[in-house]
Amino acid sequence: MDMTKQRPAQRHSAGFTLIELLVVVAIIGVLSSIAYPSYVDHVRRTRRVAAEGCLSALAQQLERFYTTNMTYVGFAGAPNCDPKITSDFYNIPAPTLTARAYTVTAAPKGPQAGDSCGTLTLDQAGTKSPSTAGCW
Template sequence: MRHFNRAIFAPGRARQLALRGFTLIELMIVVAIVAIIAAVGYPSYISHITKTKRVAAEACLSEYANYMERYYSTNLRYDQDSAGDKNTLPTLSCASDLSADYKFSFAATPGQSTYQVNAVPQGSQASRDTECNTISLNQAGTKTISGTGTVASCW
């Protein structure tokens, strides 16, 4: 006859095996804690993403301003080149990267000595960034916004 280890079949051991799992109450408490953390963290995450995209658009506006200054250095005016061709805003790689979130354009036709480049939020960025909304940069380096916030908080 085989001998079995009595410790395996002892009543105390069976009780220890039963205590190794989680109860439904414990699991529900963990799920509730995770839900609370997610509810607090998600809006903060969305706010961070919105600000990050705005900062990228501001950097792109700076690239457009650099383009305009190079254009002016070559042609001594912002609106047209020496052949009389109108200056059209090129599509820079930064604008392509942000095309789902911002549309870049001149505020109006550039003048001989003036221009203003705008970054208009598109899609979800437009609904999330009402504080700053359209951000702009002109030939004097003046930064403006069309939202409810301040220029200092948006730039």
């Protein structure tokens, strides 16, 4: 064998081919199209739970007032909630009061308006609406 012949140098490529880059971009696109809607739904449910907590806290204030005064009429409290929830995502008006009954509501607004549960209500008997599974 003739050892004087040299082999041509092998070329080593540095970097990615266009095909490899397109495959990675496609995979990222598919993953994000699945993950983003799930993330948005989770954020919406988290805000709804915060509004439910607001309504429950307001209901407790009403019950304390009733225990002291034997009527709901005259209650002038406000929900002790995260101001971000009440200013940006839910409208929580003053409760509807009678001597022996109340109804508190939280109506979604802004980015929360697309919530499938809609307006949340709670009354003195503990009745929550909507009664759809997952809303309360």
